[in-house]
Amino acid sequence: MPEPTSSKTIARRHDLDALRAVAMLLGIVLHGLMPFMPGLSVIRDTQTAGWVWILFLGIHGFRMPLFFLVSGFFTAMLWHKRGVQSMLRQRSVRILLPCLLGTVTIVPLDTYVGRWATNYGKRIAEKKQSAESKEKPDNLYDAIRRSDFLTVKSFLDKKKVGINTPDPEFKMPPLHIAALYGKTKVAELLLNRGANVQQRDDGNRTALHGAAFLGRVGVVRLLLDRGIDVSVRGDDDDTAMDSTNADWEMTQGIASWLRVPELDQKRVESGRERVRNLLREAGTPSQQDSSNSENSVDTSQEKDAGTLQQSRFKQTLEAIRSGYAGWLKSDRFQTAFKKSDKKESRDQGIFGNLKPRHLIFSRVFDHLWFLWFLCWLIPLFVCAESLLRWFGISVQKQWPFRLNASIWWMVPVTLLPQLLMGTMTPRMHFGPDTSLGILPQPHLLVYYAIFFGFGMSVFISGAKADRLGRWWPWHLLGACLCFPAALATMANPVVTAVPQILFAWLMCFGFIGMFRRWFSAESRVMRYVSDSSYWLYLMHIPLVITLACLMQTWKLPIFLKLSMICTGTTLILLVTYQLFVRYTWIGRMLHGPRDRGDRIHRHRESMPGTSA
Template sequence: MPDLGVAQSKVSTERRWHELDALRAFAMLLGIGLHTSLAFFPSFWPVQDEEASFGGPFDEFLIGVHGFRMPLFFLLSGFFTAMLWRRRGTKPLVYHRVRRIVLPLALGLVTIVPAVDWVSERGIESGTEKWAMTAAEQGDIWLPIMLNQPEAIHVAVTSGAHVDARGDDKGTPLHLAAFMGLPDVAEVLLENGADYSLKNVHGSTPLEVAVWVGRTDVADVFVESGAVDIRADGQQWHDIDWYGDGAEFVQAVLDLPAVDDEIGLDSWVDQFHHLWFLWFLAWLVAGFSLLAPLVSRLGHVCTSVDFHRRLLWIAFPLTLFFHLQMGNGGESRTFGPDTSTGLLPAAHVFLYYAIFFGYGAAAYGARTSDGEPLIDRLGRYWKVGLPVSVVLVFPFAAGMTFEGGDWFVAATLQVLYAWGMAFGLMGFFRHFLSEERYWVRYLSDASYWMYLVHLPLVILAQDWIREWETSRLLKFLTICWGVSGVLLVTYRYLVRYTLVGVLLNGPRTRPGADPTVASSNSVLP
């Protein structure tokens, strides 16, 4: 039985969509700016700049880019996936995507993901040390303890903090160190003259608190420093009747994760970080490979312009349906799609992107009534649609989202923004970049490598310059341009003409050699 994808490819030419290659690269490179911006306003990000604040351009930039970037990327990915299937067939498509998606993802899990984890931990530690030291210099002894920063405690005492200061429950810093299970902090406090015999409002000494929460290491520190040992002869700490009774209470108060995964499975498998899009693509291509041959049997029905006009009107309410589930159904107001980086993709996020992917796939091969490729008609009104999306739809969508507006209206505007930006940018890039340009093609090739590897470098750079006494905008531009420059150099000398480059983009010839023309589907999955 013939492969339907190859059979129908005879009606298509080997055209290369230079503008769509460039647009896909643009979507990838925007990710560098997006992740860089996270340091410049209060967020979950591991590195927070000294001048981080809301109300500047960076939070608006983040939500503005996040609102359309990945929907656009998946739409283009669907288009190029269908193109590859039409030209080569199902088996070559699967083989190609395994090499360009699955293998880079597998390698990234043992290289890039651990690197992101490591630099993130370093960034958090660096910021914690800075916050603790700043508080200590102002005479605050409590924050350094809560942040587990023993060195800052010396500074706090020198700056006038009382080592036996009393809290609301009459507890001392030693009580807090015992409660949190911090032996190093307890040692530093004792070295600075803390009194281990003082009692809190419940009549408990720091030693008794340590036993109650089940921290034998802290209890040993107190006994070694001269506290009266409350154990009977030959008795171990865990033999005391009330030993560890407060462990669950501490867990609840401090909100500590109950982790029993000794091999770090969560880090290595259940957290793809920014590589989640490859995992999504792997599933989407698998689904496409199963469904496309069946759908293609419908023939002209699925390639007519009337069908695609109806498809857009179907796609919009479908994306709205899944977008309404973002942010826990609007309870946590968010702009753009949720992020799902785990091993099992969140259903509403996956299906949201699947609609864009499916629409892009359906657009390939479709023609208008006068024979023009439908993809060339999308975005033809970009001169109106793009400004309207940026200047009108985006501000209204953000206002309705974050200022307590109706969630249905907010979600509708967000979806309208995503589709409007996707079509508008397609028209914009078609107008300016439809002809082949070497530098655009080069950036398109490099963008895959740049996005895969950028995140550890971005976090390192954010940590390095966070204390610079200059404007946030200058820091932002320094990181974006600096990291991009490093990545372009590494791509040129370490990737483009090596096995890594073949894996990511296919073979490339050096200048002066006989060029091998590569199809546009070889640039990025």
């Protein structure tokens, strides 16, 4: 790589500094939304709303692609200005060191606070259940939950509510509740009284889905004996078999939200295994076998070659996705640590109890995963540039690496890793996956490498890159049109891939143009926000969890609670940043030295890409 050229003056991009800070701070909003979304957080707030999911997915769909794009720009700036050796030293201090220190300090703190919040939530739930148990159930649904057989029979005798009428709280029919709670005798009573065994809830799932989800063997046997259709697929294209594959964290979250009493993991997993055997005997398909269900369609209905070719493509893609998921989960990535003798092993970053760990799926970095990805991407791009230069190819001069050319090949290439997103989850998927292990998931590393590389091409293109985002209002409008299209097609990984990658790219272009238009000038406020955003993101998880936990039973609108969580977290961390970080060794590590009372322009040389 070229050596640094001190004679060249590179103008600071205040707009991209501000944009990177906003991308980081949106992470606080993203995690602040999770308590209001069942299954995504250790906090189970008593309220939820559809707009929460929409906002969450909207932010998730573009935030990290935008972050890696901007990071690529600043990495190329450092490379051009200082040379490869100086760039690697600076990135080691700004990225690798915080990542390693955070893994042994921040991640264990996240884990500790998460356990405290879980136990706190359990105590609240136990108190509520204890109070409710002293009162006689006043409706059929609560009577089923409490396994009060005589009260259930009384409600049915009096016909106070239709036997197939869904619960107004969760939109679940009585049979679904009995199946989820594992009340075999109550479920049998409901069926004997005329409950529709094939009835579906508002997620288009049968009672078999809920029974399989929590390993309710007795209920599954009963439903199979009554002829329930095992091939039914929910709105997420999931069968009952797929429900048995949900990870434990998601299982706990959904069960807690549905007010299911505390579960025993070993008992649930054992029940799920027996349920899987029963479903296999019944000939059930799974989501991974969806390609086989395509073969069951009468070929006479495929009247043209195009339809048949499309069907074959879908089958091939499903086979690739299934094979890729199996390869990721395989034992070849399993470590050989001796299993802990303790009754309950606990993950505390990389220094938890020594138990077998999966190099890809064991949680190591938590929300610091993006730093670890940069620790892979930067050396990979250094090696790639050196290899190209060895062949006589200049990254700065060759046409494919210029902005005008890179748009035409990098954007379509994003489709390839996008087609592999969501292979590990039997449900609809939006946006990029998350990889928290030591080895990044390859498709995700490639996905972010494309945005990172595009950011480098933006810098390489120099003044021509100023045209990027000049049509930013139209880019954002296009993203707003792609977003609902992507949401509507989430169940189909082929169809949804195009609107999802268009949404991500258009949002990136739109935000770059918007910030170029409104935040190009130097600003003391935005400079401070940019400096502090790294610290705020590193430390926000414990505070978000704590505040959300304390507010989970408050009878306030979701938007108000979300605002209080995000504002409280930000203000507290800004105080800690000013007092303990900005002018200390931590600040020097995160963004370079800052002197009290120094004017902003004196710092312009110190941080062309500080926070990654």
